[in-house]
Amino acid sequence: MKILIADDSRVMRQIVIRTLRQAGHGGHDIVEAENGRQALELVRTEAPDLVLSDWNMPEMNGIDCLSALRASGSQVAFGFVTSEGSEEMRERAASAGAAFLIAKPFTPEAFDDALRSVI
Amino acid sequence: MSAVLPTAEVPAADDLLAVTEDVWLALLGDEAVLLPRAVPAGSPFDAAAWSAATTISGGWQGVVTVELDESVARRLTTRMLALPEAEEASDSDIADAVGELVNMVGGNVKSLMPGPSALSLPAVAAGRAAFASDAALACRLDLAWQGDPVRVSVHVPQEGPR
Numbered sequence: 001m002k003i004l005i006a007d008d009s010r011v012m013r014q015i016v017i018r019t020l021r022q023a024g025h026g027g028h029d030i031v032e033a034e035n036g037r038q039a040l041e042l043v044r045t046e047a048p049d050l051v052l053s054d055w056n057m058p059e060m061n062g063i064d065c066l067s068a069l070r071a072s073g074s075q076v077a078f079g080f081v082t083s084e085g086s087e088e089m090r091e092r093a094a095s096a097g098a099a100f101l102i103a104k105p106f107t108p109e110a111f112d113d114a115l116r117s118v119i
Numbered sequence: 120m121s122a123v124l125p126t127a128e129v130p131a132a133d134d135l136l137a138v139t140e141d142v143w144l145a146l147l148g149d150e151a152v153l154l155p156r157a158v159p160a161g162s163p164f165d166a167a168a169w170s171a172a173t174t175i176s177g178g179w180q181g182v183v184t185v186e187l188d189e190s191v192a193r194r195l196t197t198r199m200l201a202l203p204e205a206e207e208a209s210d211s212d213i214a215d216a217v218g219e220l221v222n223m224v225g226g227n228v229k230s231l232m233p234g235p236s237a238l239s240l241p242a243v244a245a246g247r248a249a250f251a252s253d254a255a256l257a258c259r260l261d262l263a264w265q266g267d268p269v270r271v272s273v274h275v276p277q278e279g280p281r
Contacts (some may be wrong), residue, residue: 008240011199011216015146018201056222056238083226088234103230104223105145 001119002029004048006039006065007081008057012104016052016081023108025115036060040068043076050118052102055082055089063096070097077118081106128179129257130231130273136260138227139271142220143264147198156268158261163247164270168192170248171217173225177236181257182274183225184248185217188267192217214243224271253277 003020007013013032020026031046033039037060039053051069053062060068066078080093085103093101100114144151158165168189175181187195196208196216208216218241229238254274262269 009215009219009222011196011212012219014200056240058240083223084229084238085226086230086234089230104226105142107145 001050002031002046002048004031004033004039004042004046004051005053006033006036006051006057006062007054008034009054012054012081019106019108019111020115023111023115025111025119034059036062036065036068039065043069043074048076050077050079050115052079052081055080055084063092066093066096066098079114079118128232129181129275130228132258132260134231135228135258135271135273138224138231139260139262142223142227145223146195146220150198150265153262153264153269156261156263164268166268167247167270169213169217169243169245171221171241171243172248172250173221173241174239175225175229175232175236176239178234179229179232179236180276181228181232182250182254183221183228184250184270184272184274185221185224186248186270186272187217187220188269191264191267191269194265195220210245214245217241218243228273250274251276 005013005016017030031042033042035057055062062080078098079100080098081102083104090101099118102110102114143153164186166188167186169192170186172182172184192213193208196213199216221241226238229236253276255277257275258273260271
């Protein structure tokens with residue numbers, strides 16, 4: 001399985017990769033993007049099976065990236081990993097077509113639960 | 120903690136502490152114990168080497184800041200990146216890690232307050248955080264991690280004519 005991780009923080013991309021491993025989802029092919037625009041491009045060129053995206057990023061944020069993906073016809077599985085876990089954000093994420101929203105700070109269990117819904 | 124604005128809605132110190140402890144625990148696991156640190160009201164942070172701020176705007180307005188002692192910032196970054204003990208974190212790694220820290224605390228504060236609001240990208244400084252002149256301190260936590268100081272603050276716009 002190929003997973004695209006989009007986050008402007010290199011530290012957070014590392015933590016997400018480590019948490020995936022701790023959650024029993026190591027061994028996947030990982031692709032990294034620094035913002036939504038790069039993620040959009042990499043979905044086209046790399047064809048990942050899942051996108052794990054931050055919400056707030058420069059250039060293009062996560063929700064705009066998801067909307068652009070859906071507008072272009074892409075149905076790639078998409079989940080947010082964001083510090084904003086309010087009900088309002090979860091509703092916005094779901095109505096834009098996200099499969100899940102993992103709130104930071106997170107646990108390996110939260111990752112496992114979310115990934116089980118799409119794998 | 121000192122509440123400056125009785126009329127403005129501000130996060131409770133207990134809630135801010137719970138959010139900070141959750142973030143710290145997720146990042147540092149077993150070594151996450153944060154202890155309270157007695158600091159007189161109005162004292163500037165005595166050791167700030169790194170600080171970061173994020174702004175919440177919309178249904179609720181405020182600025183969340185984190186100030187860290189240099190050694191705390193370095194150790195935090197080393198742990199977040201899982202660097203070998205012998206490897207020094209670079210300044211850009213520290214800026215990234217401290218920015219992510221304030222993003223997490225700020226995002227969780229945003230969830231506590233009325234919305235809808237937007238969270239800004241974090242601004243990180245090597246040195247003390249800058250505050251807008253019309254912002255007033257609403258809530259402040261002075262903590263110690265492994266003996267070194269950590270401060271988390273929330274500022275809100277000052278009300279009334281200026």
